[in-house]
Amino acid sequence: xxxxxxxxxxxxxxxxxxxxxxxxxxxxxxxxxxxxxxxxxxxxxxxxxxxxxxxxxxxxxxxx
Numbered sequence: 001x002x003x004x005x006x007x008x009x010x011x012x013x014x015x016x017x018x019x020x021x022x023x024x025x026x027x028x029x030x031x032x033x034x035x036x037x038x039x040x041x042x043x044x045x046x047x048x049x050x051x052x053x054x055x056x057x058x059x060x061x062x063x064x
Contacts, residue, residue, distance in 0.1 A: 016046075016050065019050040019051060019054060023042060023054050026057045026058065
């Protein structure tokens with residue numbers, strides 16, 4: 001059985017949590033404190049959604 005680290009649930013959860021952390025840090029840097037309602041919504045985003053949000057925030061940051 002050839003199990004790759006990238007295919008494990010633990011790895012994917014760690015990547016997702018890291019991306020969530022980056023999104024939250026960037027949001028705070030751009031807009032200040034984050035409302036609890038928004039935090040809850042961000043917590044429910046999938047990895048793919050977090051990646052899209054991160055790229056959009058990064059582009060906004062680079063343009064400002």
